[in-house]
Amino acid sequence: MLWQVAWFEIRFWLRSGMLWIFLVVIALLICGAISSDEVMAELSFSNIYRNAPFAIANYYAGMSVFTLLMTAIFVNSAALRDFTYNTHPILYSTPLRRRDLLLGRFFGATAISFIPMLGVSLGILVARYMPWVDQERWEAVSWTAHVRGILLFALPDTFFTAAVLFAVAVVWRRDVASFIAAILLFTGRAMTGLLFQDAQSGGIRALLDPFGFRALAAVTRYWTVAEKNTLFVGFSGLLLWNRLLWIGVGCAAFAVAYSRFSFAERETKNTAPELDEQVGMVSPGARATPARLTDSPWAKFVGSCKLHFRGMAKSTAFVVIVLIAGFICIVALAADGAQFEGNETYQIFPVTYAVIELIRGTLDFFLIIIIIYFSGALVWKDREERMDEIADATPTPEWMSYAARLATLIGMVISIQAVALVAGIVDQAIHGYHRFQLGLYIHELLVRDASTFLFLAILAFFIQVLAPNKYVGYFVFIAFYFADIYLWRALNVSTNLVQFAGRPNVVYSDFFGDAPYRWAWNWFTLYWLLFCVLLAMATVMFWPRGKQDRWRSRIHNAALRFGPRWKTAAAISLLAFVGCGGWIWYNTEALNSLLGPSDAERIQADYEKSYKPLDKLPQPRVGSVKYTIDVFPTTRNVNIGGEEVILNPYPHALGEIHFSLDPRYDTSIDIPGAALAKDDTRLSYRIYRFTSPLQPGEARTLRFTVKSKNRGFENNLSNPQIVQNGTFLSNLGPLVTGANYLAPIVGYNYWRELTDSAARKKFGLHEVDLMPSPERHCTDDCRDSYIPGHSDWVDISAVISTAPDQIAVAPGSLVGEWQQDGRHYFEYKLDHPSMNLFCFASARYEVARERWNGIELEVYYLKEHPWNVPRMINSMKKSLDYYIKNFGPYEHKEARIVEFPRVAGFAAAFPGTMPYSESLGFIANLNHPDDIDTVFYVVAHEMGHQWWDEQVIGANMEGATLLSETLAQYSALMVMEKEYGRDMMRKFLRYEMDLYLAARGQERMKERPLLKVEYKQFYIFYNKGAVALYYMKEMIGEDAVNRALRKLIHQYAYAGPPYPTSYALVDALREETPANLEYLIKDLFEDITLFSNRTVEAMAVERADEKYDITLTVETRKFKADAKGNETEVPVDDWIDIGAFAKPASGKKYGDTLYRERMHITKRNSTFTFVTSQLPEKAGIDPFALLIDRIPDDNMKEVALQSAPAQHGQVH
């Protein structure tokens, strides 16, 4: 009987279209994703085979979350069918057994729910035959990978979801309960992710994901490209436990359902009272005084709102969604405002805009769900409850029925936001932050966000009114929502005039509020408001009333309703809408230019194609630049004038000079003895021909002006660096968003190249543009540093004027400051010629100053962000102290940190001046002692650049960043070591290593050794570089490393061309390395070397003198990896630390070091014994994370305490 029930269930669905539609949808999704370069890049899968086993496992695990809703439909229907169709009295009175009914239904529904999952395999198998795919990215079909995906994810996940939803359906017998359970499963998964985001609880996080996705991520976290292409995910470790756990939970859920199920009819509270049936109607004696009929639309409106509001607030779906949303929002707020930067979690102060973003991030999803769900519920309410005929026959105008429902929905959304607003303020108060910006809260949440919700609600109502049923309405709305997001981009349209509710992105900053964005945002909001008014009128005209079985009668009705007053209103709105649109068009496309997304990319590509070949032409070199800069904060304009000395260092005359320009500025160039030969306005490139050629050794002074052209308002702010307060412009290139050309750049600017490989491919550019390989003895090829612009060491000075209440800052010493004609002037001059990079800022700053050994230390900051200023000054002092002692003199009279608005989020180094983003360090909350002091670290890093980059800069070759970024990292680590002690370095090293290991598995090109690192491989030159140099220091000593670095300074500081390559550093280090350790140079810089160290056993035995004998059994393996991550094991012959840590004091993360010793390890398995004064918590190999270790987590092991050694006697 059981199997008959199951088979009935299966047949029922096999015949329905829905199952097959789901299967096809999944297959299409996977097929589309897997054959799309963009999506693969998004998933960081572009470096592996499209059908690599790793990818297949990920699709199965990822799709399990997606199919949740489909499973919910099948299972809920199977569990509730008898109640939905009222067949339970018939069916439940048959001698069918509970076991057969429940198990049969469950098996049937689970089997059916599993079928759409097969779409994953189907999609993968079909995708390679799509005409546009690149066959080289596919490997032979691996059936094992498909089977593993099914066995590890598809089946257990379907079983788990089905069991839980079945249980919910059986116990509560309500659709809404199943709906809520599905949402809970979905959000619960997100919640565990949110709650356990720090590295320590990674294991819990992986276990708590019911779909196994995070367990998969944890297991494969450090997989290399080669491993992702070949290895299968196995039934072991964390993943196995995860699967067993959730299959167990599924079984338990089913058991509960089984025990709670009863054939008996459920008692309902709503049984009809039978008391007064015989009384019936009283005779019509009691007659009302005829109440007056009054036309009061307002009273009707308010009354209806109240009624709908109450109905909505009481509905289970609403209560549950709000509870979940509130829970998540409050957890997120309570989590101290944790914020992700890179991969590192650090705390920030709950500044209002951050709290608002947190509220948005957690709440908006649910508010949109509420809008979608309840727009349908409210539009269809009367018809679903069969109240429509009564209500529709009352003299209630359609607009009122509509307006009352819309107001109810928006009122509900706003009330939820208001509650979140209060929660945000309470959160700020709890954290001791008392700058409550109530106005900002109200504007951002209750105006800016609420307007979006209003627009969405109006659209949703419109769709629901036209839809033949609620579900079609939901589907159409969601389909429209996503199509509207992605379609315009695909059509190369970027104007906000067409994307529904499209408005400029606003980045709030404590510098300028939203001032630069305000006008554009307001106009676009008005435009969409008018559009929505029209949409609302259309909705009213087609508002369902009565029985409308035909479109003809609906149109007939609409025409009847569309009376003269409506016509007038519609005409006025339409006129206003068109007028507003025209005004916006005039501002965004006539006054300003607007490019489609792929137009902008095409220009970049054409620029590269046309002018990169000219890069080899010798160009005059820049000798000095004198800037005259006028900043106009209120009108958001900057005029830059300049005198630039160009000279010819070559032995032959130069006939041309080329410039790359910034298209956002009007540029004029005046060169004595030269005429404009080519002006490519589309690609912003100019060629001037010397009428009298520039002779060898000759210098000329050219003049230029670069003027910003802020006119009207733009579709999206093209230059958010020029603002009312906090203008910050720099011509620093590739690492930084929003670089500006403060002066025309001589020659070709490779920082303008397209970097996204999918985009490059689209425009027919070769995939990566490789820099040349470094040469050991390099002359001509090292003529240029990696800064574009054909310059060497340049003398720069600037006179900057700004608004009288603002301070302008630029690199160099302040040599003059005066007020003139109502403007504030500042004159800066570099203390030492530097690379031709420049920046300046203008804002209403507070300035903190301190003198240290004749150097002026300054921090320019906003008065709202004073917290970390002392840390910054401290870090500057400690850095200067260490670097001057160990590297060489500091060439500037000042060291200053300048805060700039959060439109960009980086810190950078210019000569003596280090701009630092508002969002990066100024609002960091570093009051937790064991967290990494990122502010101190970053400042030390930027200070390090004052030697490495500012003094020694690499030639434009692979490995160039080794000389700047890696050495800045090393420098910072050394300052940290002096500040926090050598034993505490493990937290920094571990942090850097995690970043390196995780990023190398996502490498899209080739992983390179440090010596030949590409300038985009941040994870190598920052993260691996830090660990490698620190290990070098551990092995050959701090003095030896610093001697090598001093040598580098001595030889290359402010010298060149030719500029040094990575060999300069590596060779200097080699000279300091004793012969027996020379392998280190090869291991760390020339090869990719990895260890796999593991502690197999750590035992402690207490001795008579209350000390402990520790016995460690460890395993050591060493590998060399190739560019794709294929590893070859090599013999171990290395010096590796062993050690033991005490249990951390309560509230601390790190325990004291009880033992630390370096061992020479030459074989795979070793055993060590040592004595500690107290019982260690953990002991193991490489406790300080000095070596690059494949799996750093298993280096240390909990120490097991053995009982007294007396037992040894019994063995004998």
Place this chain on the structure above:
Amino acid sequence: MSMELRIENLSKTYKNGVKALDNVSLTIPAGMYGLLGPNGAGKSTLMRTLATLQEPDSGSATLGDIDVLKQKDEVRRRLGYLPQEFGVYPRISAQDMLSHIALLKGIAKATERRDLVACMLKRCNLYDDRKKALSGFSGGMRQRFGIAQALIGNPQLLIVDEPTAGLDPGERNRFYNLLAEIGEQVIVILSTHIVEDVTDLCTNTAIIHRGRVLYQGRPQDAIAQLNGRIWQISVAKNELSDYERRYQVVSSRLVGGRPLLHIYSATPLSESFTPSAPDLEDVFFTKIRSWN
């Protein structure tokens, strides 16, 4: 103030091809008006059209000077409508729901509305249960609620579609008393498939079948037309089909376990048939079998 509802040539065909109204023309004066017809005759379509809830394909309807099909709002201000089937919002009490409907009908003042609702609840004997959720009401109580809401606002046109469905005989009587009292001044259109309802209550009636009006006028006149033409006979069950073949059988029902046949014949039949005084039921069945 005596209004008249004139319906002219109303036609309506549904998407599935069913002709719900086929050139229907009726004139309905003040008083009780019965629409009689079997299930699916088009009664509800006609009533919904008059209640402004449905568009006919063609034809017109006027209430006094008001064009029912165009000036819908004017009609709705004068309308009380009890649909054949209706539901109510969940989780809401009878009192609140009735108050809401009163508001929608235009009783804007809260105090007036409260008094009116209380009065209507008493009148329909729902006062004791006014705070209970409507969704828990029994069929009879729900129907009384429906009547209460239809009567709110002193309608001049009261349309009640199958109002006695689900009511027990006692309740039905009381309901008719209520209607009859109101029906003296206003137009009350009552649709039913129960013949007695019309006989007992209505001064005028129309018999509708398959969208067509088969008879329009006073019920007594219709009965008079059948005088002397209805015969009855009690037969054995096995003879039934034989009779149906040989005679125009108007109706057949079991009396004491034996079929009692009413037979239409303009000419006298044999002695085994006894003449029967025609009633509206005979009229109804003769009309829908279109024998005259």
